[in-house]
Amino acid sequence: MTTSVDDVTTQAAVSAIVAAHRGQRGPLLPIVHAIQAEWGHVPQEVVPLLAQELNLSRADVHGVISFYDDFRREPAGRTTVRICRGEACQAVGAGALVTCARDRTGLSPGETRADGSVTVDQVFCLGNCALGPAVEVNGEMLGRMDTDRLRSILDEAVAS
Amino acid sequence: MTPSPNSPNSPNSPNSPVTVYVPRDSAARSVGADAVAETIRTAAAELGRPVDVVRNGSRGMLWLEPLVEVVTPEGRVGYGPVAPSDVAGLLDAGFLDGADHPLRLGVVDELPWISQQLRVTFARIGITDPLSPEDYERHGGLVGLRRALETPPADVVAEVTESGLRGRGGAGFPAGIKWKTVLDCADELKFVCCNADEGDSGTFADRMVMEGDPFMLIEGMTIAAHAVGAREGYFYIRSEYPDAVATMRAAIEIARENNWLGDRILGSDLSFDLHVRVGAGAYICGEETSMLESLESKRGLVRAKPPIPAIQGLFGKPTVVNNVLTLATVPVILANGAKAYQELGVERSRGTQVFQLGGNIARGGIVETPFGVTLRQLIEEYGGGTRSGRPVRTVQVGGPLGAYLPTSMLDLPMDYEAFAAAGAMLGHGGVVVFDDTVDMAAQARFAMEFCAAESCGKCTPCRIGSVRGVEVIDRIVADEEREENLALLEDLCDLMTDGSLCAMGGLTPMPVRSAIEHFPDDFLAREGTA
Numbered sequence: 001m002t003t004s005v006d007d008v009t010t011q012a013a014v015s016a017i018v019a020a021h022r023g024q025r026g027p028l029l030p031i032v033h034a035i036q037a038e039w040g041h042v043p044q045e046v047v048p049l050l051a052q053e054l055n056l057s058r059a060d061v062h063g064v065i066s067f068y069d070d071f072r073r074e075p076a077g078r079t080t081v082r083i084c085r086g087e088a089c090q091a092v093g094a095g096a097l098v099t100c101a102r103d104r105t106g107l108s109p110g111e112t113r114a115d116g117s118v119t120v121d122q123v124f125c126l127g128n129c130a131l132g133p134a135v136e137v138n139g140e141m142l143g144r145m146d147t148d149r150l151r152s153i154l155d156e157a158v159a160s
Numbered sequence: 161m162t163p164s165p166n167s168p169n170s171p172n173s174p175n176s177p178v179t180v181y182v183p184r185d186s187a188a189r190s191v192g193a194d195a196v197a198e199t200i201r202t203a204a205a206e207l208g209r210p211v212d213v214v215r216n217g218s219r220g221m222l223w224l225e226p227l228v229e230v231v232t233p234e235g236r237v238g239y240g241p242v243a244p245s246d247v248a249g250l251l252d253a254g255f256l257d258g259a260d261h262p263l264r265l266g267v268v269d270e271l272p273w274i275s276q277q278l279r280v281t282f283a284r285i286g287i288t289d290p291l292s293p294e295d296y297e298r299h300g301g302l303v304g305l306r307r308a309l310e311t312p313p314a315d316v317v318a319e320v321t322e323s324g325l326r327g328r329g330g331a332g333f334p335a336g337i338k339w340k341t342v343l344d345c346a347d348e349l350k351f352v353c354c355n356a357d358e359g360d361s362g363t364f365a366d367r368m369v370m371e372g373d374p375f376m377l378i379e380g381m382t383i384a385a386h387a388v389g390a391r392e393g394y395f396y397i398r399s400e401y402p403d404a405v406a407t408m409r410a411a412i413e414i415a416r417e418n419n420w421l422g423d424r425i426l427g428s429d430l431s432f433d434l435h436v437r438v439g440a441g442a443y444i445c446g447e448e449t450s451m452l453e454s455l456e457s458k459r460g461l462v463r464a465k466p467p468i469p470a471i472q473g474l475f476g477k478p479t480v481v482n483n484v485l486t487l488a489t490v491p492v493i494l495a496n497g498a499k500a501y502q503e504l505g506v507e508r509s510r511g512t513q514v515f516q517l518g519g520n521i522a523r524g525g526i527v528e529t530p531f532g533v534t535l536r537q538l539i540e541e542y543g544g545g546t547r548s549g550r551p552v553r554t555v556q557v558g559g560p561l562g563a564y565l566p567t568s569m570l571d572l573p574m575d576y577e578a579f580a581a582a583g584a585m586l587g588h589g590g591v592v593v594f595d596d597t598v599d600m601a602a603q604a605r606f607a608m609e610f611c612a613a614e615s616c617g618k619c620t621p622c623r624i625g626s627v628r629g630v631e632v633i634d635r636i637v638a639d640e641e642r643e644e645n646l647a648l649l650e651d652l653c654d655l656m657t658d659g660s661l662c663a664m665g666g667l668t669p670m671p672v673r674s675a676i677e678h679f680p681d682d683f684l685a686r687e688g689t690a
Contacts, residue, residue, distance in 0.1 A: 024435075025475065028457035033438060067459040068440030070399050086361025087556055090606070091519035091594045092547065124443055124560075124610065125359055126400050127367040128187050129592065130222040130517060130524025139402065143190035 007045070013038060014046050018053045028054060028064055032071060041072040077112045077119035079157035081150075082136040085109075085122045088129035093146070097133055098122070100147040104154040118157045177210035178256045181229040181236065183286070185218035185371050186403040187364070192243060193226040199244040200228070203251055211256065217372020219286030220526025221273055224265065232258035235267040273523065273542060278504070280512045281489045282365075282528045285372035291410055293418050296375045302420070304494030308383045309428040311494075316387040317343055320490065322498035324510030329355055329446075329483030330558065330587040330663075332509075332576045335490075338480060341470035342388040345478035352384045352393040352480045353455065353473070354487055356408075357439050357446040359398060360559025362590030365514040365526060366484035370397065370404035373488070374411035375420070378434060380487035382425060383494055384480050385432040393432065394474070396451050398439040409436050443614040447662050448481045450616060461618045462662045483588070485514055506532035509575035509586075519556075519592035520546045536570035538591055550595035554679070556603075558587025560610055561667035563674035564603060583674065585667070600679035605633045607671040615664060622665025625656045629672065639685030646683075649676075 017034045021027040031050065036042050042065055051058045065071050083089075083097050101120045102108060109122035128134040131143035137153055182188075182197040197213050204211040221227060227240035228250075237258040239250060246263060253261040265271060279285075288295040296302070308316050321336025342350060354377065358366035369377055381393045397405050412434050415421040423431045437455055439445050445454045449463035452474050473479025489511065493501045501511045509531035515538055517524045522544035527533075535555060539545070546552055554564045563584035565572070572582055579586045594603075608629030615622045632649045636642055653669035660666040676683060 026455060026457035029440065029454065030437065030457075033440070063459050064457065068442050070439075070441035087560060087603070087606070088362045088518040088590075088592045090603075091592060091598070123400060123441075124614070125361040125363075127358065127364040128190050129362045129364050129519065129590070130521065131187050131191055131225065132518070134190065141186055141190040143187065 010043065010045055011049060014049045015053065018050070028056070028061070029068075032065055032068075036071055039075075041075045044073065074112070075116075077116050077157075078160060079117065079153075080119045080121065080136075080138055081153065081157070082121045082123045082126075083109065084124070084126045084128070084132065084134040084136075086125035086129065086132075088125075089132035089134055092132045094133040096147055097135065097145060097150055100150050101154060104151055105158060113158070117160060118154065175210070177212040179212045179214060179231040180256070181214050181216045181231075182226060183218040184215035184290070184403075185225075185368060186401075187222050187368075188218050188225040188227070189403070191225050191241065195244045196226045196228065196242050196247065199247040203247050204256070207251060209251075209256060214289050216288060217285040217290050218368060218525075219268060219274065220282065220368065221271075221523070222525040223523045227265075227268075228255075229268055230256055230258055234258060235269060238265040238268040238271070239263040240265060277528050278512055278530060279528045280492055280501070280504075281369070281376075281485060281514055282373075282526060283492070284376065285368060285526075288373070290372050290374055290407060291414060293375065293414055293420075296373075300495065301375055301491075302379060302426075304491030305379045305383055305420075306426065308386055308494045309426060309430060313343060313387045313389060316383065316494065319498045320387070320493060323493045323501040324498075324505070324508070325486065325489060325493060325501065326509070326576070327483055328485035328489070328513070328588065329448075330360075330585070332586070335482060335486050338470050338482070339384065339387050341468070342390075342478045342480050345471060347478050349392075349475075350388055350390040350478045350480075351474040352381055352388065352390045353452070353482075354381055354393070354395045354484060355446065355448060355451055355481055356395050356397040356401075356404070356484050357451055358401070358484065358588070359443040359446045360561075360588055360590055362518045362556065362559060362592035363516050363588045364518070365516050365589065367401050367404050368526065369484050369488045370401070371407050374408050375415065376491055377408070377484060377488050378411060378415050378420065380490040381434060382421065382430070382432055383490050384482070384487060386428075386430050388478070388480055390480070391432055393434045394455055395434065395436045396439060396445070396455055397436060398445075399441055405436060405438055412436065442616075443610075444616045444662075444664055447664060449662070451481070452479065459616070461616045462664075464661060485588075504530040506530070506573065506575050507577060509577070513574060513586070513589050515574065515589045515591055517543045517591050517593070520548055520595045521593045522547050531575045532573045534571050534573055535565070535591065538574070539570065539593055543591075543593065546593060546595045548595045548597075550597065552593055553596040553598050554594045554600065556592045556594070556671065557590065558585040559590050560607060561585075561663060561670055562587050562590075563670050564600065564678065565674065566678040583670075585670065600675040600682035601633060601637050604672045604675040604683075605630055605637075607668055607675075608633060611664060611668040619659070619661040619665060621656045621659040622661070622668070625652055625660075625665060626668060628652060629656075629668070633672075633683075636683055637686060642685070646676075 107120040112119040126134045135145045224240035229236040326332040445460040450460040454460040515527045611626035
């Protein structure tokens with residue numbers, strides 16, 4: 001994951017992504033997804049570039065990016081743990097998992113450790129409501145999570 | 161029971177491979193299905209026993225996942241839940257011949273949990289390989305589309321109307337009436353959109369359709385396109401469902417290769433293509449007008465209605481917006497006729513509903529049955545009570561905006577009107593069970609907190625009301641001017657119900673009020689806080 005990119009590289013990469021999506025109706029959202037896939041977050045410097053490429057105002061582009069929770073302004077940690085806090089997972093102990101993550105890492109949902117090791121986040125439903133509580137670790141969904149197992153996942157992530 | 165004549169191989173001759181099914185559904189994967197599939201492949205190879213591992217959808221008996229099935233002369237014999245460490249013992253016991261083992265469940269089709277259901281929309285899910293077009297056609301796929309393509313559009317719309325099919329997303333609006341509005345629009349450009357932004361906690365049927373029978377959904381979309389005169393369609397799938405996104409994209413490619421999509425579909429005059437768009441973590445985009453804004457790559461702000469999307473929808477053009485389960489049910493209605501579907505169900509809730517049992521439940525999963533089944537039957541007979549073994553205290557039906565019901569209301573029949581009359585809603589058929597450790601004031605507070613987090617912000621009752629709701633509930637529980645604050649909360653709920661632009665702010669009071677009404681003691685001051 002590249003966290004700092006020089007202007008020329010950014011510009012070329014953004015132009016290539018825009019070109020790949022230009023034929024679609026309403027291409028901005030797929031383009032921002034592609035940018036996040038490329039850099040792991042949506043760097044602030046792409047806003048004016050996208051505005052120019054798509055003939056939108058910078059406010060429009062910023063407005064779309066900031067509306068959606070998926071789009072990060074800053075890179076995530078090397079391990080991202082997303083805890084499902086939907087009602088079905090609450091009914092089987094999601095709250096204890098949030099507490100466990102806070103105790104082990106000092107992080108509340110949405111925060112990243114200063115050393116860049118771990119991001120803890122919350123999500124409202126992963127669609128695994130019969131096998132909760134559900135947690136997603138680096139994109140992989142894990143069912144029937146418990147605090148012991150989560151603690152060992154976090155131990156490993158903090159040490160990495 | 162005899163083995164299906166369509167089995168990919170004839171079982172039990174020592175040299176022909178044994179077909180073993182291990183689900184690819186993401187719920188099954190979340191408890192180790194991938195590792196189980198790999199271990200079976202490797203261990204069987206070491207024994208020199210050829211196996212053909214097929215990754216099917218899930219049968220919906222999720223507490224048994226990973227549920228492994230072996231094709232035998234008796235039928236498909238199930239073993240579950242299987243851990244990778246069980247595989248060696250299963251092979252020793254002879255599970256590839258259907259032999260006995262502590263994890264053996266019997267012939268899956270004959271298990272009461274499945275055989276008592278009436279699987280109409282979920283008929284193929286768990287049985288077929290979701291991405292095999294041959295499997296799809298062998299199990300009744302495309303019959304509905306072929307019939308639709310020989311039928312004038314207006315007659316297809318009439319058939320859907322007569323079936324009594326209502327929108328499964330939660331609102332329950334008759335699908336055929338929506339389609340007729342779009343058909344009657346003269347515009348050249350029209351769209352069909354599938355709302356696959358299944359964000360309600362406790363619902364996972366849409367996900368299982370997309371992962372387990374994607375061609376059915378493509379077929380339903382194509383029938384809708386023919387019926388209303390659209391040439392272009394979109395899936396809006398939430399980003400929390402990466403497996404569903406990947407499966408739908410793969411299925412669309414396969415459908416194009418088979419001329420199930422594209423120009424002159426199956427030799428007819430219909431040309432239609434489909435595209436997948438991925439959401440970005442906004443619950444509100446499950447609201448249809450917000451979804452349309454998001455499909456247009458804008459902020460997911462709710463639109464005022466009218467104009468209704470059927471007349472001015474995506475990019476201002478006439479648009480069918482239906483939920484996954486609605487569109488997935490269209491092919492079977494066209495295949496078997498409106499009458500067959502209409503005969504199922506009760507009152508004005510016709511056909512079957514796909515109920516989803518989740519939360520603190522012993523046997524969670526998919527129960528498809530005609531409308532009219534009671535909550536008690538679902539929770540006790542199918543669900544087996546709580547997973548924790550403690551008594552059930554409350555059940556939330558219909559997602560985060562649905563009511564919390566006490567156990568005294570478990571005999572309520574599952575139908576749209578009966579639920580509405582009881583101050584609840586059926587929604588998307590999600591049933592979330594809580595045991596007696598639940599704190600209902602905390603659940604009411606969460607409903608407001610969730611609304612505050614997920615409100616699109618366009619209207620004040622929802623954007624501000626939800627924040628005030630959290631504060632007022634905190635004061636009530638802290639015993640600060642309790643009576644005044646309860647009255648204030650009541651007033652706030654009225655305002656949000658009547659004044660919000662959409663169901664997000666409009667229905668958030670439902671879980672809050674039901675919690676106060678049925679569990680008032682939970683709102684008394686806490687020890688140490690009073």
